[in-house]
Amino acid sequence: MSDTYLGMPSFPQAKASTRDTRLRANLTHATRTIRDKRARAVAELDDWAQLREAGKRIKDRTLRHLDDHLVQLEQNVTAAGGTVHWAADAAEANRIVADLVKATGEREVVKVKSMATQEIELNEALAAEGITAYETDLAELIVQLGEDRPSHILVPAIHRNRGEVRDIFAAKMGEWGRPAPEGLGDSPAELAEAARLHLREKFLRAKVGISGANFMVAETGTLVVVESEGNGRMCLTLPETLISVVGIEKVLPTWRDLEVFLQLLPRSSTAERMNPYTSFWTGTSDGDGPRNFHLVLLDNGRTDTLADEVGRQALRCIRCSACLNVCPVYERAGGHAYGSVYPGPIGAILTPQLRGTASAVDASLPFASTLCGACYEVCPVAIDIPEVLVHLREQVVERDGPGHRTERAVVRAGSWLLDHPAALGAVERWASRTRGLHPRRLPTAVARAWTDSRDLPELPEAPFRDWWRKSR
Amino acid sequence: MTVPAKGSSRERILARIRAAVQDAAEPPPVLRDYRDSHQPDDPARLLDLLAANLADYRAVVHRCTGAELPAVIGRILAERGSRTLLVPDGVPEDWLSGTAVERVRDHPPLAPDRLDAVDSVLTGCALAVAETGTIVLDAGPGQGRRALTLVPDHHLCVVRTADQVVASVPQALPRLDPSRPQTWISGPSATSDIELDRVEGVHGPRTLEVVLVG
Ligand code: SF4
Numbered sequence: 001m002s003d004t005y006l007g008m009p010s011f012p013q014a015k016a017s018t019r020d021t022r023l024r025a026n027l028t029h030a031t032r033t034i035r036d037k038r039a040r041a042v043a044e045l046d047d048w049a050q051l052r053e054a055g056k057r058i059k060d061r062t063l064r065h066l067d068d069h070l071v072q073l074e075q076n077v078t079a080a081g082g083t084v085h086w087a088a089d090a091a092e093a094n095r096i097v098a099d100l101v102k103a104t105g106e107r108e109v110v111k112v113k114s115m116a117t118q119e120i121e122l123n124e125a126l127a128a129e130g131i132t133a134y135e136t137d138l139a140e141l142i143v144q145l146g147e148d149r150p151s152h153i154l155v156p157a158i159h160r161n162r163g164e165v166r167d168i169f170a171a172k173m174g175e176w177g178r179p180a181p182e183g184l185g186d187s188p189a190e191l192a193e194a195a196r197l198h199l200r201e202k203f204l205r206a207k208v209g210i211s212g213a214n215f216m217v218a219e220t221g222t223l224v225v226v227e228s229e230g231n232g233r234m235c236l237t238l239p240e241t242l243i244s245v246v247g248i249e250k251v252l253p254t255w256r257d258l259e260v261f262l263q264l265l266p267r268s269s270t271a272e273r274m275n276p277y278t279s280f281w282t283g284t285s286d287g288d289g290p291r292n293f294h295l296v297l298l299d300n301g302r303t304d305t306l307a308d309e310v311g312r313q314a315l316r317c318i319r320c321s322a323c324l325n326v327c328p329v330y331e332r333a334g335g336h337a338y339g340s341v342y343p344g345p346i347g348a349i350l351t352p353q354l355r356g357t358a359s360a361v362d363a364s365l366p367f368a369s370t371l372c373g374a375c376y377e378v379c380p381v382a383i384d385i386p387e388v389l390v391h392l393r394e395q396v397v398e399r400d401g402p403g404h405r406t407e408r409a410v411v412r413a414g415s416w417l418l419d420h421p422a423a424l425g426a427v428e429r430w431a432s433r434t435r436g437l438h439p440r441r442l443p444t445a446v447a448r449a450w451t452d453s454r455d456l457p458e459l460p461e462a463p464f465r466d467w468w469r470k471s472r
Numbered sequence: 473m474t475v476p477a478k479g480s481s482r483e484r485i486l487a488r489i490r491a492a493v494q495d496a497a498e499p500p501p502v503l504r505d506y507r508d509s510h511q512p513d514d515p516a517r518l519l520d521l522l523a524a525n526l527a528d529y530r531a532v533v534h535r536c537t538g539a540e541l542p543a544v545i546g547r548i549l550a551e552r553g554s555r556t557l558l559v560p561d562g563v564p565e566d567w568l569s570g571t572a573v574e575r576v577r578d579h580p581p582l583a584p585d586r587l588d589a590v591d592s593v594l595t596g597c598a599l600a601v602a603e604t605g606t607i608v609l610d611a612g613p614g615q616g617r618r619a620l621t622l623v624p625d626h627h628l629c630v631v632r633t634a635d636q637v638v639a640s641v642p643q644a645l646p647r648l649d650p651s652r653p654q655t656w657i658s659g660p661s662a663t664s665d666i667e668l669d670r671v672e673g674v675h676g677p678r679t680l681e682v683v684l685v686g
Binding site: 299 | 480481482484485486488489490491492493496498499500501502503504505506507510525529581584585588601603604605606611617618619622623641642645646650651652653654655656657658659660661662663664665666667668669671673674675676
């Protein structure tokens with residue numbers, strides 16, 4: 001685990017961001033809007049429950065035989081003209097990509113938004129080798145030009161409003177390429193137009209593209225990228241060389257399996273019947289798209305996660321971000337608070353598993369949740385996030401013993417909540433609405449770290465804040 | 473095929489996977505008891521649904537008979553003021569009989585900046601999915617390579633309603649060849665990245681017009 005690196009600013013960053021009322025207002029607006037739209041998109045399909053169960057089972061069966069599917073995928077990508085590389089950790093993946101880019105003689109790459117490349121901090125690794133990576137997703141562009149961090153899986157710049165985006169574009173575009181038009185206004189349409197012009201010159205001359213993938217099909221060697229803006233198509237189609245960095249858990253056994261996930265993902269993610277653009281490619285094609293295709297299969301802690309009987313279900317995740325939008329803690333705290341590229345409920349179970357809980361920060365992540373269960377209900381592949389959270393809490397305590405570091409982790413999560421009254425209020429409200437879902441006792445020693453007794457506090461008779469203060 | 477060295481990351485990752493799952497039970501089988509389609513089997517209704525869903529995602533939809541098609545294409549290009557039209561190989565000659573705009577061919581293959589200078593591109597498609605309002609391109613005849621429908625700002629796409637419309641995603645996949653590069657298009661390029669305000673058209677064609685013929 002020591003090699004696993006997920007790129008994490010420290011937890012105290014949360015304080016600055018939560019106190020920003022604008023961020024909170026933006027986030028509240030965003031999460032509520034997406035949540036309502038999503039409910040309508042899902043309600044259009046009366047077989048959602050069956051699709052969800054199928055998605056869950058396909059992923060579980062794939063993970064059980066992940067070795068076979070990856071070997072088959074490798075064979076088929078190779079047969080179709082691609083080259084497959086295997087990276088055990090972030091450093092190895094970054095080294096492979098940097099070497100591939102250098103071999104082309106290029107010093108610039110265009111990138112389509114990918115969680116995996118953020119996870120390994122590929123841009124920073126390339127910069128260290130003198131290679132500039134241009135982010136091309138509008139939100140990622142805002143984040144990159146603003147020297148900022150993404151705060152949401154789906155809308156990474158949701159913490160910026162239009163005025164801020166205008167200022168960033170006006171000040172920074174010139175440093176990276178074509179400057180923003182004179183007198184740039186702040187309507188989203190004008191800002192999108194500025195991004196179109198700024199990025200077009202980069203797309204048209206790009207020789208190397210870097211992507212992730214939403215799905216990889218073992219039986220055909222096909223990769224699939226789901227997107228909205230068309231920057232993905234640009235990166236996947238125009239360059240001569242395409243390098244895709246993909247987590248090993250993204251493989252699906254069959255072409256047919258896509259019929260489940262291409263229904264689950266768009267509706268659950270952007271609340272659309274289908275996202276504007278989905279690209280499929282299998283190796284290379286004569287005269288159409290890149291002449292060279294490299295697939296980098298990334299482990300970086302995934303096999304550790306796979307080894308955990310309870311925790312491995314996190315590998316089913318299709319990164320739809322629905323769990324973020326229903327989470328009362330996320331809504332109040334914002335994505336930066338989770339201190340990793342995977343925010344919200346999924347981040348709280350994925351980050352500590354990918355990276356381990358060796359640091360106090362990571363050990364505290366499983367505690368920054370209310371166990372209200374909304375994330376599980378909304379998850380299109382039925383990941384029981386509360387179950388994994390409780391399991392990880394147990395692990396932290398069992399390994400370290402009660403007291404000492406564990407206590408500090410709990411105190412840390414607890415004081416984080418106390419530092420953020422809005423988040424805490426949400427926790428209390430949700431907790432009282434979902435009382436039936438709370439275990440009366442936390443398993444084993446975890447509870448001892450929280451209170452002297454093994455019973456959970458009654459809600460809402462003993463208000464959380466009072467209870468917390470008394471029990472410290 | 474990459475020949476892995478012994479002790480390579482490939483072997484290590486595969487060994488770690490095997491160790492991780494060796495004691496895991498076989499998960500339950502996949503039940504495909506979800507629907508093959510959410511629509512009644514009625515071609516006229518499917519077509520209406522396709523038109524409605526395309527329009528809902530801001531594509532401009534036209535419907536006409538085969539005989540009317542050349543005139544419809546001519547009118548669309550005239551109204552837009554297009555002077556150049558990119559025509560991939562395999563577009564039937566008679567589709568173009570109602571327009572005098574300059575035709576641009578992709579051979580030898582045009583560089584990206586040449587594609588950027590073209591006003592419009594005219595293609596057919598592999599199929600269309602009614603439930604999702606999706607046009608599928610697979611680089612087959614009359615569609616060209618992927619860049620042709622990506623760089624120009626105006627994409628005009630003709631769907632033959634008699635044999636190219638399916639109801640649903642589960643009905644679409646078996647008809648498609650995974651070895652061909654595919655682009656599924658559901659409305660023009662869009663973003664909601666700034667304050668969740670939807671803006672049509674970022675990097676792909678900002679205007680998508682679909683002609684349902686038949
Ligand atoms: S855990 Fe489930 S709901 Fe959350 S991002 Fe992953 S798939 Fe979506």
